Amino acid sequence: MKTGREKQLVAGILAHVDAGKTTLSESMLYLSGRIRKLGRVDHRNAFLDTYELERARGITIFSKQAVFSWENIEIILLDTPGHVDFSAEMERTLQVLDYAVLVISGPDGVQGHTVTLWRLLKRYQIPTFIFVNKMDQAGTGRESILKELKKRLGEECVDFGEASAREDRSSEWFEELALCGEELLEEYLGTGQIEKSSVAEAVYSRKIFPCYFGSALYTDGVEELLEGMREYAKSKAYPSDFGAKVYKIARDEQGIRLTYLKVTGGILKVKDILPDIEEKVNQIRIYSGSKYETVQEVAAGGVCAVTGPEHTYPGQGIGAEEGLDMFVLEPVLTYQIQLPPGCDVHSMLQNLKQLEEEDPQLHIVWEEQLGEIHAKLMGEVQTEVLKNIIKERFGVSVEFGAGDIVYKETIEGFAEGVGHFEPLRHYAEVHLLLEAGERGAGVQFASDCSEDMLDRNWQRLILTHLEEKEHRGVLTGAGITDIKVTLIAGRAHLKHTEGGDFRQATYRAVRQGLKRAKSILLEPYYEFRLEVPGENIGRAISDIQKMYGDFEPPELEDGMSVLTGTVPVSTMRGYQTELLSYTGGRGRLFCSLKGYEACHNAEEIIDMKGYDSETDLENPTGSVFCAHGAGFVVKWNQVEEYMHVESPLKVSLPEEERHSYEPASSSASRIELTEEELDAIYRKTPDPIRRMADSRPITVKAPERGKYDAKREEYLLVDGYNIIFAWEELKALAEINLESARDKLMDILCNYQGYKKCILILVFDAYKVAENPGEVQKYHNINVVYTKEAETADQYIEKTVRNMDRKYDVTVATSDALEQVIIMGQGAQRLSAKGLKEEIELMLKEIRSEYLGRPAEDRNYLFDYMTDELAKEMESVRLGKSGNFENILKTDRKRV
Structure with a gap:
């Protein structure tokens, strides 16, 4: 999108609910000629209220975009929700604004949510124009309102409505401006006035907040506001390197996923591959209300929606742009989502995860112990809106239970947490320092570990595992906050350590540290x-x-x-x-x-929650050690007796303070684990979670297995095309020749089966082939299945697992989240595509190490099998002293 205008601004309109924000947007569009007729919220025909529920309720629920021109500037207007229940949507929009227009209701003055908005604008450092609306109503004195603005928001709020419009601007007005900054004061004292460029610079640097007064319903004062933006707003300068900031995820009427973003550097073009996420832009849309036009490119400063990317998320930075991981506003209430009878909970979880993509702060979670789906919301209005969206999009009528407060946990002081994970053929140990942080700081992660002790790659992996999930406290199981977690020590094994081991050790170290620290419940x-x-x-x-x-x-x-x-x-x-x-x-x-x-009533809440950290199997507090070829679990208060790395804190602490890190005197019983149980711990752990991917994985506990029987056969079922398109090298090959990719996967799995000695079944979709009866082939040592017409690989695998009736040890290799949930419910274990690749790479490493590690006496040397005469002649030939090699060789053959 290119423009010949002198300026291009991205301006957002913010307000407390019912202040007239959408009405002001309507007036701006009307005066600019963008729309021909003024719509009204109460008439349900406002241009930017595109969603039916918005028109019915008379409130803005989703942020909207409109593009219009005023004189020599092009304004990309973003209308944001005003109701506090949808303030998270509003905050996400702030990331991409050049300027903001804060609307204040004249009769109501500065309200509570207005102050919240003002603080957010300060946090994001957004230059702000203020429009006081509804001045046509009784009891709205201009002087009294301006006085309130100066008191509640700051002395930098200056009336621009009348004074700045006059050619002979009054000296009082210049004096008021001069008090807002030293540079302005010096200019005024030197020349007796202040240039427009200086005022614009002061507005841009948030030293002045121009205030305008009027009535948006009658377009009174709106033209002055637009003129003020034309005079006193500056266009940003953007770098040439490509960058973009994602602020919203949505879906259009056809269900196509839309990524709303602002280009912050370079140019975005159709068919570009977005850096970092490596996904192609299929279409670029410029929205204005419910309609859009497609363009071939958007230059820096432009806002657009793109189709194609499937793994973007609000706050994500692309290319040269940095991302934003933590927002200020977050829900403080959690609700149970009650499904109607007969509704498939697993399918509904997937549907709700789609909504969580669009609003990450919904925080959809499966509470395994309760068997319930929970969501975090801002209030009652949001629950009603969410019910309508679920009904409209998925055809399911849900209800919400009574809202409960979202509690959090933190610690006092500091503590060291140790996590060790060492079942057979695995090894990792992690030491973390947990320190109390400032209120509102969230959870911060850092590393202070020598690379001589632990390689940099392992340290980065540990930090990734710390960031990839919300860690639970030990008082009520609530999420932790206001804690700084620092990696201070660790150990890996040259042969047996892989990424998943550090994931387990890291999680356990956090939990063990929380158990040792003094935890505090927050509300x-x-x-x-x-x-x-x-x-x-x-x-x-x-x-x-x-x-x-x-x-x-x-x-x-x-x-x-x-x-x-x-x-x-x-x-x-x-x-x-x-x-x-x-x-x-x-x-x-x-x-x-x-x-x-x-x-204020921590003990009462803790008793009411009844959380037992020792029975939370998804978040263990103890560690796994190995002795005599068998693994065993050590309770959290005994880990220090078994850990392999000396605590750095013990070395640095004064002698009188070291007692706090001594293990408890009571001896904990060791729990022996079978190989199957250790394998289950490892396999059931989710793969590392990428922020760019969908939200946290659905946790569904598989039914308990019977007692381990070493004689049971092991089966591995592999979803062929799922694996091909999940492995980059096979995916690239499939784009050239799909049959070659299939053959290569079959060869890889043949080697793997020869090593694992399991019964391996590779399943390919052939359901689109008309009248296809299905086929089973024997390929070397594995079975290859091509499904019949109208039967997918998922359906075949699910049917096969169910028919096995838990008589065998069955593992299914797939990264299809829904399929994983289903097969775990049938008693099988799941292995992701990435997990299978890691297993195969580990197999190759072990085969290679065994080959390279064979004793020297096992090698065959040519000279060992020659006669003495032939050996001497060969040495002479090597040194160039003899050419009689053929005669001696003939003589030697005759002897043989």
């Missing part, structure tokens, strides 16, 4: 502003105290008593209704999420 807190009539202030103070809140001494503002402070979310829920009741409708409550603090 979300609101920052509130409570306005009540003077006669009700005593009741308000009493209520806040009962809710375990803290507050500043009350202040008197415009005849109302004002309380500000913090209070737990759990105790404040539902208070708005009570407030309106006892104040006769005159009281006002503004809340914004402050963050997580220590839980």
